[in-house]
Amino acid sequence: MQVPIQHIYKPSREGSGLLYAWFLSMHTxxxxxxxxxxxxxxxxLVVNRIYDALCRLExxxxxxxxxxxxxxxNRTAFVSPVVLSEELYSMIDLCLEYNEKTLGCFDITVHSENYNQTTIQSVHLSAEDHSIYFSRPGVAVNLSGFLKGYALETIKSILNECVIENALINMGNSSVLALGNHPVGTGWKVNDILLHDECLTTSGNDSSERRHIVSPRDGKLVEGARQISVVTTNGAIGEILSTALFAADGEQRKALMGIYAHCRVYIYPPC
Structure with missing residues (x-):
């Protein structure tokens, strides 16, 4: 039986220590x-809290x-409203908000049956009782293009509560949180990008064969081996933006990069 969490610890002469831990979660x-x-x-104990939090989110x-x-x-919200936890309600509410803020390029309903660009309008949230209802059959909400970024924010909260000022969290090289500094330097360098109290989120295809992001324009998988990385101070927003930028066409991408000019964007290979 595989041990869920493995780790290595190395003390330093200055009284600090470095803990390196790893485990599998969220399919990565x-x-x-x-x-x-x-x-x-x-x-x-901090690592265990992180592990438990990721298991809960999953x-x-x-x-x-x-x-x-x-x-x-997804199975029942068309039949009758489903009451959500405060957390799941806020997650879906944020994703609906950013559908508009990304010009429709981020859409959590792209995996619905008979999807079109108006499908997301069939998702209705009630702030009064934190419930969700689908006004037509076949609608499905998929938070996969958001969840790891949200997980980074959850982890950040845990680290702040535990007063951990220097940390690097890497979820499959696509969702990264960097707090404070490396033991022998300023910030943390990830893929030649220096991060300091920031998140790096990446979306895209690492080959022409491995495609997984659906375009809200036509409901088809986005073609091409290309990746887009975004550096933000909020992992959840970064995950949304990297997904939206990858799914966007050239004109939409240019517009989004103007709207979110305060974020750093890296496109591989360059356009």
């Missing part, structure tokens, strides 16, 4: 580096897990 490998004056045991919002709360919503 999660690598964690914590640099702190806390003991090995204390840092392991159980709540994994589109592909038939036992998740989100899967239940």
């Amino acid at each position: 490998r999660v690598d964690i580096i914590l640099y702190s004056k806390k003991t090995e045991g204390e840092l392991l 159980k709540m919002a994994n589109f592909y897990d038939p036992t998740s709360k989100l899967a239940y919503v």
Whole structure:
């Protein structure tokens, strides 16, 4: 049986120590580096909190897990309104908000039956009782283009609560949180990009054969081996933007890069 969490700890002469831990979650490998004056045991407790938080998010919002709360919503919200937890409600509400803020390029309903650009208008939230209702059959909400970025923000909250000032969290090289500094330098360098209290989120295809992002324009998989990375201070927003920028056409991408000019955007290979 595989041990869920594995780790290595290295103390330093200055009284601080570096803990490197890794485990599998959200269909990817999660690598964690914590640099702190806390003991090995204390840092392991932090890692365990992170692990438990990711398991909770996956159980709540994994589109592909038939036992998740989100899967239940997708099966039943057309029949009658489904009351959501405050957290899941706020996640879906934010994604609906950013559908408009990304010119429709980020759409959590692209995996619906008979999808078109108006499908998202069939998702109705009630702020009064935190419920969700679909006004037509076949609608499905998929948070996959958002969940890892949201997870980074959840992890950041845990690290702040535990007073961990220097940390690097890497979820499959596509969703990265960097806090504070590397033990021997300023910030953290990831793929030649220097991060300091920032998140790096990447969306795209690493080959012409491996495609997974659906275009809201036509409901088809986006073609081409290209990746887009975004550096932001908020991982959830960064995940949304990288997904939207990848799904956008040239004109939409130019417009979005103007709207979000405060974010750093990297396109590979360059246009």
